[in-house]
Amino acid sequence: MSGLITVKDFEDRAASIIPKEAFDYYQSGADEEQTRQLNRSSYGRLRIRPRMLRNVANRDMKVKVLGEEFSMPIGIAPTAFQKMAHPEGEVANAQAAANRKVLFTLSTLSNSSVEEVADGAPKSPKWFQLYIYKERKLTEKLVQRVKKAGFKALVVTVDSPLFGKRRADIRNRFTLPPGLTAANFEGVQATLQGQSGSGLNEYGEQQLDPSLVWDDIKWLIKFSKLPVLVKGVLTKEDAEIAVSKGVSGIWVSNHGGRQLDSAPATIEALPEIVAAVGDRTTIIVDGGVRNGKDVFKALALGAHMVMIGRPALWGLAVDGQKGVEQVLDILREELDTTMALAGCQKVSDITRLHVLHEEYYTNFSVRQTETLMELQSKERKGWLKGIF
């Protein structure tokens, strides 16, 4: 597609293609959308400290996460109901990920079933995002199917005992368009009603289990025998508990600002989590990532992999599988440029010292000079006291 050179270009084009009700569902955050906006603006407050003369002639973005190699540290986060963006939905998104050798995560609430995605994109490196249902047998059956279909890990979303109030969905009485279902289920679990407000809120209250506690994660690890990551962690306390229960990774997320409004931006929450458990487990982050500089900043603050949610939906809406590939290519090229200009040849060259909060430059003081010196000795391990 010509003329589309940024993720924002894809978003604007998608807005003119997708029906309003679906675009509102994809775009919206909870309540006043403070957290959704903060996810973006917080990246803008971070500065990259570039290093010079580092021989960046040959650059390499490959990373290994949970033993699997990916072509770059950018993957696709789970988003529900992708056939509202394009008739090929999740299969096209997963195939784009396979073609670019990046991680794809399928939502429990997909319009294509786990089997359809596994058959349609057999080479896609894929994880499965799990919502735990009140009817536990339903979850158990689904996990068995996920394993059989070849998904490599489970990502349990822990920020959704119920769904945040997305005002546009309430006003639109959001429900799935005719012909689309939650394809992993049959019967009542496959449909959304939207009787008195948003069908999502009604469905969540009826179906999902709000009584979950950390021991349920232990149960899932034992029962599934798959690596389990927890998605939606925003504090070092929860990160510590998660690691003590045996998870294989922490996915720092505020659900794209769609759950608790006033929660911190994920790039603000990341440093305390990295400082607490970053040397013991895999750290993934998502939320507001829209260009290669954002990815670089998240890696500098200690993430091992950075995920995109809405940008893949915009790519899908604009041109199906090819559109997602183009969005991934834009981000890859931008990260590559950022690495070169910041003096990094490979991902492991990106260190904690490559990123500082704007206050370091705009509000310079002795205290902050000391902080920088402290940082120099700790490199990636420490988090920036007094600046965040």
Ligand SMILES: Cc1cc2nc3c(=O)[nH]c(=O)nc-3n(C[C@H](O)[C@H](O)[C@H](O)COP(=O)(O)O)c2cc1C
């Ligand atoms: C339309 C939409 C649907 C989503 N569906 C799910 C879902 O089914 N499960 C889940 O864990 N997170 C879901 N998320 C959250 C994403 O996985 C991810 O955390 C978020 O989109 C990242 O922020 P970004 O969109 O700014 O990149 C959804 C987000 C959006 C925008």
Ligand SMILES: CCCCCCC(=O)C(=O)O
């Ligand atoms: C329970 C039906 C709602 C699907 C929610 C998918 C999701 O996580 C979202 O943010 O939307």
